[in-house]
Amino acid sequence: xxxxxxxxxxxxxxxxxxxxxxxxxxxxxxxxxxxxxxxxxxxxxxxxxxxxxxxxxxxxxxxxxxxxxxxxxxxxxxxxxxxxxxxxxxxxxxxxxxxxxxxxxxxxxxxxxxxxxx
Numbered sequence: 001x002x003x004x005x006x007x008x009x010x011x012x013x014x015x016x017x018x019x020x021x022x023x024x025x026x027x028x029x030x031x032x033x034x035x036x037x038x039x040x041x042x043x044x045x046x047x048x049x050x051x052x053x054x055x056x057x058x059x060x061x062x063x064x065x066x067x068x069x070x071x072x073x074x075x076x077x078x079x080x081x082x083x084x085x086x087x088x089x090x091x092x093x094x095x096x097x098x099x100x101x102x103x104x105x106x107x108x109x110x111x112x113x114x115x116x117x118x
Contacts, residue, residue, distance in 0.1 A: 027116050029065040035115035036064055036092070046093060067092065085109055101107075102104060 027035070027089035033045065045064040058066070068088065075087050088111035097105055 033067045038115040039111035
């Protein structure tokens, strides 16, 4: 019974990863960070911290890269279908967020995609 469970789990993982595989993470972390930096238009890469708080050991650039890397891992593990940039945008810069009174977050994915393609 254990062997059957093991092989079923392996088959499920292979099926999941094969569905995600064709959506390759083709840009480097540096390219993602540069694109997000341009799209956000500020030096904090759109990373919000409570007033007066600062990253003590990590730059905003590194924090952005860490976020992209972490979300990419989650996207792969959970076998999200669709493009990674859409998943990233939903988490990093969600449409309808309370800190977006002008509704500009809806342009984030297209802006980041533009800068990635440059």
